[in-house]
Amino acid sequence: MPDKKHTTTSSQVNEDAKDSAQLELEIARPLNRLQESSGNPVFVVDELFNVVAFANGARSILGSTRSTDFSLLDCDSLSPEQQARLTEEVRKVLVSEDPKLQRFLRLEVEGENGARVFCLTFEKEALCGGRDGVRCTAEPLLAKSPPHSPPAITKGAEEAIIGWTFDKDTKVFEHFGNDDVGEMGNVHLSEWLTCVSENERSLVENAFSDILEGDASEINIQYRVTLATGVTRKVSTLAKWAPATNGQSPSALIGMHQYNFDNQSVVEDLKLFSYLARKVQLSILVYDQFGNISWCNNAFSECTGYKFEDIVGRDPNDLLRGPLTETSSVRHMRDRIRKGKAFHAELVQYKKNGAPYWVSIDGNPLVDDSGKVTRFISFQTDITETKKTQSAILRSEIKFRSLFDNSTDALLLLSPKDGVIIEANMSSFKLLDTERLVGQRFEEIFPEHPDFRVDHLNTLIDENNGHQRHSAEFITTSGQVRPVEMTVSRTPIGESIALFVTLRDVSEKRLLEEQLRHTQRMEAVGRLAGGIAHDFNNLLAGQRGFSELLCNSRDLSKKDHVYANEILKITDRASKLTSRLLSFSRGKSDRPVVANLNELIGNMMPMLSRILKKEVRFTSQLDPSLSNVKVDTNQIDQVIMNLVVNGQEAITSHDGVVTLKTSMIQLTGAEIFITGKPKPGKYAKVTVRDNGQGIHRDVLEKIFEPFFTTKKGAGTGLGLSIVYGIIQSNGGHLMVDSEIGSGTEFSFYFPEVLEEVKREDSPDLLERMPSAESSKSGATPTILVAEDQEQVREILELGLGQSGYNLVIAKDGLEAIEKGKNYDGTIDLLLTDSIMPGASGATVVKEMQKAYPDIKIVLMSGLPQQESVECQELEIDAYVDKPFSIRKLLELIQDLVAVPKN
Template sequence: PGEWGRLSPMYRDGFSGQPEQSFEALAWTGDSEEKVVDVAISRLEVDDQDLAMVEFRDLTERRRAEVALHHSENRLRTVVANAPLIFFTLDRNGIFTISEGRGLERLGLQPGEVVGRSVYDVYSDHPEICESCRRALAGHEFKELIDVSGMSFETWFSPTRNSRGELDGAVGVAIDVSTSRRLEQQLQHSQKMEAIGRLAGGVAHDFNNLLTVIMGHSEMMTRKAAPGTPLHGEAEAILSAGRRGADLARQLLAFSRKQLVEPKIIDMNQILAGLDGMLRRLIPESINLSTVLEPGTVRIKADPGQVEQIIMNLVVNARDAIESGGRITVEVSAVTIDESYTATHQTLAPGSYVQLAVSDTGRGMEAETRLKIFEPFFTTKDTGRGTGLGLSIVYGIVRQYGGDIQVYSEIDQGSTFKVYMPRIMEDQTPMAAAPHGLRAESGSGTILLTEDEEGVRMLAREILEMCGYTVLAAANGEEALAISQSHDGPIHLLLTDVVMPGLSGGEVAERLRHLRPGIKVVFMSGYPDDAIVHHGVLDKEQAFVQKPFSIEDLSGRIRSMLD
C-alpha cells in the first residue's frame, strides 16, 4: 500500500500534462515474490482519449549485482586495509590514486595520506623507487626488492590499461619481508662463518703438526747446545717464534670451536669483578670504565680463561674504537629469551641466559662492516694495531657453549656487543681442572706410537726413547694393529694421533683395548676429533696431549699414565 501511495500523485500528474516521471519501488508478483522495479508514468492520447501509461521494469537482478559489488568492494577494502602489505595505484603522471594497507604503518604513513601527491615527490630521496615506478608506467611488469627506512619490501609492479588498451597508470603491491630477509642473512652469515671455521680449524691442524716438529727439534737443540753458544741462541729464537705460531694456531682453533677447553660452573659476576683491575690498566685515563653487576649469582658453564678472554677482547676492541675521551660500560645481567626474540634470532633457543654487554661511545660502524667483523683477520684498525682475530675468537668461544653474540652500532653513535651464554640455574659442584705443568721424567715400558705425519712421528719417538721407553712406531692405524698382533711382549701404552687416514685414533684405541686389555691410551692432535673430544670439551676419561707439545708435556703425560 505504501508504494501505491507514492504512485497515485504521479498518476494524476500524468493526466495533467506533467513530463514523464519515474521512480524506483518495490512490487510483488502473483507468487508473492518481491521485486525491485522502475516505475515510469507518461501521458498518451489514443483516439482522442487521454491515457496514462504505467511501465514497470524489473531491476531486481541489477540491484542484487550492485549490492554484491558494493559488498565485495567493502570486503576488498577491509582486506587490503588490514593486510600486512601496501597496495597502491598511480595515474600516468605518477600521482597516487590509491594508497592502502596496514603495511603503511611501517613507513609512518596513514591509508590515503599520499593520494593526490606525486610518487617522485614523496620518494625523492629514494631514486630506486622512482625508477621502478617509471619502468612500470612505461609498460613493464616486474618484481623488485626495495629497501626503505631500514626495511625491505618485496614489491610487484604492473602497468594498467584503459578499455582501448592504452597505458593509463600502474598498480603495485608491496610486502614487508624485513624479518625473513634478516633471517636469511643470518643463515647465510652463519653458514659462511661455519665454512671459514672449518677452514681455520684445518689450517690450525696442519700448522700444529709443522710447529710440533719445528718446536720439538729446536727444543732438542737447546738441550744439546751449550748455553751461550750461537747454536743455542738460534735454537731459542726458533723456539720463541714457534710459540708465537702456536698462539696463533690456538686462536684459529678458538674461532673454529675446536679448541680444547675445561668448563666449570662459574659466576660471571666474579669473573668480571676479578678482571676489573686489569681492565682499568688496559685503557687510558681519558676513557671512563664502569662495570655493572647483576644482583645475586649468575652462573654459566664455561672455561674461566675463555670467558676472561671474551671480556678482554671486547673491552680492548671498545678502547680502540674511541679516538679521544669516551666511556666504556661492561654490564652483566640475567635475561630470559622468549619465542618472540628467537623468531628473529634463530641462533638462540628460548630460555634463561647470562648477558654480557660491552658498550662504548666510539666511532661506530656501518652495516657493511658489521657483517664482516667476526671474520678472521678482518680489521678496521690501523696497520700494526690488531691481527683481526679478537672478535672472531669471541664468536667461536661463545658459539662453542651454545651462546650467541649480537652487535648494535651506528656511525658516530658507538657500539654495543651483547654476549648471551646459557645460564645454570641449579647449584653444581665445579669440575676439577685437568693437571697442568707436568714435569719431564724418565720411565720404562713399551709404547706403540701411531702418527701419520712422519716428522711428528720421528720427533715423538726420539723424545720417548730419550726418556727410556721402548717405542714401536706405526704410520697409520692398520699398521699399528699389525704391530700389536706380531709383537710378543707387552705393550703398556698406545700414543696415537686422533685424525688419520683410514682408522682414526679412537678406532685404533677401541680395537687395541679388546686385543690387549689394560693398555693405557694417550691421544694427541692439533685438531681434536669429536669422537675423542666432544665438541671441544675434554672427556675426563681420555688422556690428551695438544700439539704442538713440548718434551715436558709429552713425557710428563706418558709418565702420569703409566705410574
C-alpha cells in the same frame, strides 16, 4: 482543460483508501485523452537555446511576438526563474548521450482567465544540418481557480471554520461550530501550542500573551498546525474579548480557527505523479512529511502485491521491512526525511507474500510555494538479480579486501593512464612514511627512478606477459633509506583496468643476506683458523718436544740450557695464541676455571694497545685487591676485546680515551641489571668506558639485540649480543650507561670465589724423564704410534724410545692398521693422531680395539678435546692436546701401562 465535473473537492481528498484509488483513476482519464490527442502545444529549441519552431498554441505559452528564432530568455509570459529552469532542462537533454532520454518539468503560466498548469516533456530531436535540438511538448494539467472566485465557507468546501471561546483563567479552548475536520474537544492552550509548527510556535504564544496581558486588543495571525490525522494545514486565527457582563472586566476571548485545505494543489500534484508513473517503469511511493505512505503507483503494487488501500497511511517500516533489513539504512532515510533532504539507500524489503527482495530507493522532497517540504516522492528499483550476481563478486571482494588491508606488503592501485594512486593499504603508509597517498602520482614517490614512470611500467608489462618486477631504493620523509622490491601487473577494477603494485620492504631480507654472508665468512674463517691451529699445533708439538729434550740433556752447557728453556716458553705462549684464535673464530672455549681478571687484562694489554687507533689513548686502573672469579677465560678475553673495540668506534674526536677499570663491589640483591637481579654478595667489577659520542636512549635498549647495529654498512650487530650471551652464560651481570656527548660505560660483574688460581708447577727440566717399567720376564710395553706429521712422529720416536718402550711407528692410519694387525705379539697402547690421511684416528682406534680388546687408547689432536668429533663417539683412555709435554705424556703412558706390583 479538464471538465469541471472531474474537479475533485476537499472531501474527496480526505476519503478512505478506496476513494483515493478512485481519485487516481479519475485523474488519469483526462490525462490519457490529452496524451492520445495530437493537439498539445509543442515547440523546438536548438543548441543555442533559441525557439526555431512551435505549434498548437505554444506561442501563447511562451508569450513571444516573433514567429521563430527567439531566445527562451525573451519569453514574456515566463518569469526569470521559469526561464532559467526551462533553459537548464533543455541543456541537460542536449548534453546527454542517451538519445531516448526524457525529462519533465511542471510549468505554471499566468493568463487572463487564471493560471494554466502544464507538464513539459523534453526529448532530443535532430535538426537540419546534423544539429541537435530539443522537442518540448506541453501537456495541460489543471488550471487554478480565477482569483476573483472566493471560496465558500460551508461544509465540504475547501476551507473549514471552527469557532471557540477561551477562558483567560483556565486557558482552555471550548470549541463549537463546524467539525468538518474532526472534533478537537476542549484543549488547553499548551496542548494547542504543541500542534503548532515549531518555528511558528512563538508567534502564537506571543499573540495570546499580548492580548491576555492587555498589550493587544485582538489576535489576527496565520500559521500551520498538525491535525490528529497527521496532516499539516494552514490556520488563520482571529479573536477578540467577549463583551463583559454586570460591569465586570471581560474574562473570555471569542474567536475562530480557519483551516485552509489547499486541495487544488493536491490534485495538481497527484495528476503530475500519475503522469510520471506512466513515463517511468519504476515503483513510486509518496510519503508525507512524517514518512508515512500517502500514494503509490501501479508498478509498486505489481512488484510488492500491496494494493493502494493496503498501504495508504501506513508506516513503511512496519509494512515493508523485516529481519534482513539494515537498520542503519532505515535510520538514514528517516533522518533525511526529518531534515527535508533527498536520500538514497539500498536495502532489503518484503513483499506481501513475505518474500524478501533488494531495492534501490531514491527519495526527493516536494515543496510548496513557500519552500516548505510537504511530501517526499521515492523511486524504487528492484535490484535483487543484480545483488545475486554481485554476491559471488562480493565474497571474492571480501577475501581480496581482507588480504589487501592485512597484507604486510605495501599494496597500491594505480591509474594506468597517469599513475595516480587510487587506493592504498595501511602497510603502504608505514613503508612509504607518509600520511597522503591516494591522489598522488606514483612517480613522485620515486622521482629519481625513470623506470617507475607509468608509461614505462605499461611498456614493461606488455613485454613481460602481464607483470614486471623491479628493485630500487628511496628515501622516506624521515630520511631513512628503504630498499624495496616492486611487482606490478594489471587487474580489473569494475569495468576499468588498474595497475596493481606490490612494494615489499627488503631491508630485513638484505640484512639477513648480509648476516648469512657474514656467518658464512665467519664459518670459513673458523674452519681456516681451525686448520691453521691444527697444523700449527703439530709444528709446535715437534718444536716443544725437541726443546724439552734439549732441556733434559746433560750434555749441554748451562748457557745452552737457558736458550732451550726460552724456546720452550715461547712455544707455550704460541700454544695459548692458537687456543685464543680458536675461541675468537669458532666460539669454542674451555671449561670455566678460577681466574683473576687483573691477570687476564694484563695479558691482553699488548694486544689491546696494538689494535686501537693511534689517536685513541688506552688506560687501565686495576684494583690490586680484586678477588678471583670462575669464568671461561677465553670468552672473557673476547668480551673485553669487543667492548674496547666498540669504545674506540664511538670516538670521533682526536683526544679519545678508552679506560679499563676493575674494582670490588658489594651488591645487596636489590639492584636490577640488564641480565636480571644479582644474588647478594661481593662481585668483581670490570668497567670499559669511552669518551665518545654516546648512545641515544631510544637506541640503548636495542643494542644487545642480535643483528642490531648503528654502524651503517659496517657492523654486523653481533658483537654486543655475543657479549650479553657470554656474561649471562658465565653467571655474571651486565649494565650500560650512556649520555649523548659524554660517552658510554659498559660494566660487567662476576661473583667472588674463594678458591685459589691453580698454577702449574714448573718441572725441573734436568730431572730424568719417566722410563718404561719391565715385567718379571723383562719385557717392556709395546706402543703403536700413528702420526702423519714427520716432526711429531720423530719426537715421539725419540722421547718414547729413550724411555725404554717398544715402538711400532706408522706414518698414517692405513699403515697403523696394517702394522697393528700383523704385529707378532701384543700391543699394549695405541697413541694416535685424530686427523690423518688414509684412515682417521677413530678408524684406527676401532680396528685396534677389535684386534686387542685390552689395549689402552691415547688420542692426540691439534684441536681442543671438546672440538674433536672423534672423541665424542669413541671409548678412549686419555686425550692429549698438541703441543704436548713429553714429560707429561710419558707420565700418562706410565700410569696407563704400569706393571702390576706383586
